[in-house]
Amino acid sequence: MRVVVIGATGHIGTYLVPRLVEDGHEVVAVSRGNREPYRQSGIWRFVNTATLDRTKLEADGTFGEAVRALRPDAVIDLVCFSLPSAQQLVEALCGQVEHLLHCGTIWVHGPSVEVPALESQPRRPFGDYGIQKAQIEAYLLHAAHMGNIPATVLHPGHIVGPGWSPLNPAGHFNPDVFGRLARGEELALPNLGLETVHHVHADDVAQAFVQALRHRSIAVGESYHVVSPAAISLRGYAECVARWFGRDARLKFLPWDEFKTTVTEEEAAATWDHIAHSPNASIAKARTELGYCPRYSSMEAVKEAVEWLMEQGIVEI
CATH class of the missing domain: 3.40.50.720 (NAD(P)-binding Rossmann-like Domain)
Known part of the structure; x- marks a missing residue:
């Protein structure tokens, strides 16, 4: 065609x-x-x-x-x-x-x-x-x-993919979140970190x-x-990223009204959009009818993007 x-x-x-x-x-x-x-x-x-x-x-x-x-x-x-x-x-x-x-x-x-x-x-x-x-x-x-x-x-x-910054565990797009987890620094997450992203x-x-x-x-x-085969929680996402660098994630959980004061206005708006949606979508229909078979899990896809960010010096570990 x-x-x-x-x-x-x-x-x-x-x-x-x-x-x-x-x-x-x-x-x-x-x-x-x-x-x-x-x-x-x-x-x-x-x-x-x-x-x-x-x-x-x-x-x-x-x-x-x-x-x-x-x-x-x-x-x-x-x-x-x-x-x-x-x-x-x-x-x-x-x-x-x-x-x-x-x-x-x-x-x-x-x-x-x-x-x-x-x-x-x-x-x-x-x-x-x-x-x-x-x-x-x-x-x-x-x-x-x-x-x-x-x-x-x-x-x-x-x-997500190499070439741009992926949605991070805090629900926004500041790539330094990955650097903080890699360096073992404390990271604040909204609420209990149980909202999902996909x-x-x-x-x-x-x-x-x-x-x-x-x-x-x-x-x-x-x-x-x-989408990937499974959505991930913000907390699980952060913990997985930290483990890539041999660390335990140092997380603190803040009520939304307090969390939004710790980030920029733009970051807060992005986080709110993502946690308010908390998407978690099934791919059963696409698998059955189209033969869709995603190669990457959520974390595998993000890891490839983060590796690119490190190669470019955007994320310092």
Whole structure:
């Protein structure tokens, strides 16, 4: 198939584009043209590229038409964050493609009732990001069920990999948290540290998109969680990181109102978002229907990212 990947040089696209080429597809990598992939691969020389400024073209109402002009059999949209953005693309591609795959998020769920959460559970999203993604999912799946567009939605967790700082055990993105655990310094966690986070390696997300494309007769009209096999608690996460460096984690647990005064405003906002969601998602459906088989556990995925941070001198141990 001729597959157009929108957002091709980002976290997921870095791994997805080479996988698609290896799977025998002709790939058109769409990006704004201002960033190289996070990981270099000789496979990229077999990839066609197209530079499109999505924000500008959507404002003109021409982004969907620009994607359609690339003559795709399938489109994988990794960077759609609003319902109008999704609608413009669907209206242009209706009747023109065999498969449209959208990258969602496990935050479409909001707080869970039963865990691990299933795709079939009622949505209770909060926060602009989760609400917008839930609206996009509902729109795309309804359009698929009505026969307007053959769409599939994949919902990753906290995407990690070498090249960027992963979500840390304190629920934010300051990489020094890993250094403090490595050096045996005390680390504060909110509440009792029992809220959960659910990571996934970017390459495992890429694998899921390839599998959904392979099994599109099953995947059309469906959504799937794409995460590691198990979520982890903040406390367990911190203890595991410390053990990598031969240490016992020195943790203290603070009520939220006290914890938020120990970090920056930006870090506190990130931590609150993550502990309020406390995601814990099942991959049983993706395993059964798509053959999704994640290579990395949550901690294995994070370890690879932290090793990169140490190599770059970002984390001092």
